[in-house]
Amino acid sequence: AQKVTQAQTEISVVEKEDVTLDCVYETRDTTYYLFWYKQPPSGELVFLIRRNSFDEQNEISGRYSWNFQKSTSSFNFTITASQVVDSAVYFCALSEEGNTPLVFGKGTRLSVIA
Amino acid sequence: DGGITQSPKYLFRKEGQNVTLSCEQNLNHDAMYWYRQDPGQGLRLIYYSQIVNDFQKGDIAEGYSVSREKKESFPLTVTSAQKNPTAFYLCASSPQGRGYTFGSGTRLTVV
Numbered sequence: 001a002q003k004v005t006q007a008q009t010e011i012s013v014v015e016k017e018d019v020t021l022d023c024v025y026e027t028r029d030t031t032y033y034l035f036w037y038k039q040p041p042s043g044e045l046v047f048l049i050r051r052n053s054f055d056e057q058n059e060i061s062g063r064y065s066w067n068f069q070k071s072t073s074s075f076n077f078t079i080t081a082s083q084v085v086d087s088a089v090y091f092c093a094l095s096e097e098g099n100t101p102l103v104f105g106k107g108t109r110l111s112v113i114a
Numbered sequence: 115d116g117g118i119t120q121s122p123k124y125l126f127r128k129e130g131q132n133v134t135l136s137c138e139q140n141l142n143h144d145a146m147y148w149y150r151q152d153p154g155q156g157l158r159l160i161y162y163s164q165i166v167n168d169f170q171k172g173d174i175a176e177g178y179s180v181s182r183e184k185k186e187s188f189p190l191t192v193t194s195a196q197k198n199p200t201a202f203y204l205c206a207s208s209p210q211g212r213g214y215t216f217g218s219g220t221r222l223t224v225v
Contacts, residue, residue, distance in 0.1 A: 009154070035214075043202060045216040091156065095214075099145035099164045101172065102206070102214055106156035 002027045004094050006105035013082050014113050021077040021108045023092030029053075034068065034075045035093040035102065045091070051075065082112045116141045120205050120217035126225050127192070127199065135190045135220045137205035144209060146188035150174060151202040151219075160203075163188055192222065200224050 003026040013019045025034065036048040049059065051068055059066045063080045079086055089109045093102040118139045127133045137146065145164045149157040159172030163182040177196025182188055188207075192199045205217040 006156075042218075043221070044218045045204065047213075050213060099208060099210055101147050101159050101162050102157075103159075104149075104157040106154065 002032075002094050002096065002103045004092050004103055004105035006092055006108050008108045009106070010109045010111070012111045012113060015084060016081050018078060018080050019082050019110065019112075021079075021090050021092075021110070023075045023077065023105060025073050025075065025092070025094045027094060027096065029096045031097045033095045035091075035095070036066065036075075036077050037091045037093065039089040039091065039107070041088070048077075079110075082110075084112050084114050086110060087112045118205055118207055118215055118217035120203075120220050122220060123218070125220055125222045127222060129224060130194045132191055132193050133222065135192070135203055135205075135222070137188045137190065137217060138186055139188075139207045139215070140186060141207055141209070141215060142185070143207035143215070144185070145207060146182070147206045147208075147214075148172075148178075148180065148188070148190045149204045149206065151204060157204060160190065 005024045032053045034051045038046040056068050065078045067076045089107045091107045092105045095102045121136045147162040148160040150160055151157050158174050160174055160178050161169055161172055161180040163169035166182055166185050169180050169182050177193055179191045200223050203220045206214045208214045
């Protein structure tokens, strides 16, 4: 069975601080996909990244970066120089090959204080 | 523009009533999904459909029903058997699981 764990329920940082959101996953499949979504107060999910299980390269997109480590089954997300607009709930999710549903973690609520 | 449309955005239901949430997509995606979100619970899967005229129960299907008569549409009915239906409902679709497009959600409140 698949499982995604986001141990941090809430994080609060001061603007311009760096912050890392943790994600640990479980799956028996060798082919799988990992995702991060942002959910602002409006409620809709904003796609941030998708990574397949065969690509362990870290990725950077502006102030966002992701560290994928299969050895520890982790897919952590770092925001550098956080801004107030980064305040949201962030979800890590996992899917297997094919049209299988996404399995979500419970989310981490990030508050960035000016 | 292609995307997923959920309606209504806000829905109020009296106890004992059935209500139907609409989800329509024009992305030509094969698979569609319904999730429920409660505070602190993340998103939990209610039902999903991988092809027309077929659907499977998710983790919390009790008290809900769905149909998939057309590729574009996957309505969710919240029945009176659902004891605590107040929640935020999100619909999604995917073309072979390589990316998931989400609607903007329906917030259901029991009054």
